[in-house]
Amino acid sequence: MNRGPVARTEFAKYLEQTLDINRFRDYCPNGLQVEGRSEIRSLVTGVTASLALLEAAAEAGADAILVHHGYFWRGEDARVVGPKQKRLRLLLNRDINLFAYHLPLDMHPVFGNNAQLAARLGLRADGRFGDDGIGWLGAVEPGGPATAGELARLVEHRLGRTPLLVGDPARQVRRIGWCTGAAHSMLDAAIAGGADIYLSGEISEPTVHLARESGVAYLACGHHASERYGVQALGEHLTQHFGIAHRFIDIPNPV
Known part of the structure; x- marks a missing residue:
């Protein structure tokens, strides 16, 4: 096991290979969606990159957030206005990386x-x-x-x-x-x-x-x-592999 911090590029490459993201034709981009600081010491995982999750992760001092439901879905309004603007502004102002994995996280035989x-x-x-x-x-x-x-x-x-x-x-x-x-x-x-x-x-x-x-x-x-359990399992694995801190934050959702 390595000891953190881990370079963002190494972190992204490991996830790309582990989740085999290039074999999927998905509804959104898988991988790094919003670029933040170059080194990762602390990771927060959650189901959806809502504003509530981003605020909780920022409060927890996260360098990176990893979710199942990220941004830039096929067919969505491309304008950076309203809730999208608030979410992206928080990530960019706090220099936090956002990673998202949709179908690759659904289908992984261990972490899916x-x-x-x-x-x-x-x-x-x-x-x-x-x-x-x-x-x-x-x-x-x-x-x-x-x-x-x-x-x-x-x-x-x-x-x-x-x-x-x-x-x-x-x-x-x-x-x-x-x-x-x-x-x-x-x-x-x-x-x-x-x-x-x-x-x-x-x-x-x-x-x-x-x-x-x-x-x-x-x-x-x-x-x-x-869909609360895949990101948790993946986050725990990343903790063991890279030696970084990890916390799962659950934002309740009745749907």
Whole structure:
């Protein structure tokens, strides 16, 4: 293990290689989004680069912030006005680096949101579905929940959030599909993959009907709640690898 500080360029290169960011066609740029100071001693991780997170990170003395949801999304207004101006002004005035990783953090086999959600819920992955295999498929570990209702209660206990279950709570659960965040549109692919129940973060109106009509239960666990664990795992790894300080700051979000 190295001892901090670490050069920003070395930090960025390590993340580029570790998350294999160049293989993804994403909705936003992955990597360094806002350049700050050249050396990193203290890292803050969080789910979304909201103003509240930036203010908390600045107060904590962070040299860099690493998030799952950053900036410069495809199709967004390019003007630096309103909330975007306030966020960028804070980062630039405080000379703080912002790193963001979207699909690479969803899909990483160890630090990814799907992998970390599986670890938290005791799920054992043995298959993939959807574009580029972004959805995971597998089974509950022995002794785990046997029904949709039991799985919903486990999610509530482990994530600290009451999920929305669409379907029969008594439905037997053998095969589970999951994909964190806003992946409700992948219910069809999960059904085709043989899932008895599908977990994601958000839900849409058509998803309710498809779950009811297919008999495959749907569990909406919360976009934010389902994606809190990838950045934490990655931040802890970076602490071990580079010897820098790390703190995860959770900005509550009901969605």
